Amino acid sequence: MKKLILLTLIVILTACSFGASSELDRNRQTWQDSGVTHYRFSLNIGCFCVFRDKMPITVEVQNGEIISMTYPDGTLVAVTDPNYETFSQHATIERLFTELEAGQSGDADEVTVTYDSTRGFPSEIFFDFIKAAADDELTLSVSNFQVLK
Secondary structure (H helix, E strand, C coil): CHHHHHHHHHHHHHHHHHHHHHHHHHHHHHHHHHCCCEEEEEEEEECCCCCHHHCCEEEEEECCEEEEEECCCCCECCCCCCCHHHHHCCCCHHHHHHHHHHHHHHHCCEEEEEECCCCCCEEEEEEECCCCCCCCEEEEEEEEEEECC
């Protein structure tokens, strides 16, 4: 009887971990299948950060490379901008998938995600890196997504 209970528990835990991973995989595949290589979107980075008043930025991406990032007032986020490195680590759909995967693999204590129902990209990701700590949470939100020709 103990072996049957143990086997059942293993099957349930395996199914749970497989389901979480496969949701990410299915959405990543949907994104890849969409064939979108040139796009623009608004990126809001929500955190306990000094640049909160400069959100959302507008990002243009082509073939996986950042073409431009601009502040809401239209000012270009230059490579020399102190925020450039922070912004660029989140500034492509592919990078968002990579961050999400890392968070779900243990980099964060809690991760929640909402996917775009059409193209599968993560439209909102919430990370709580240390559940017992304050001010370590990060939210990444994608809006105004446009395919560019």
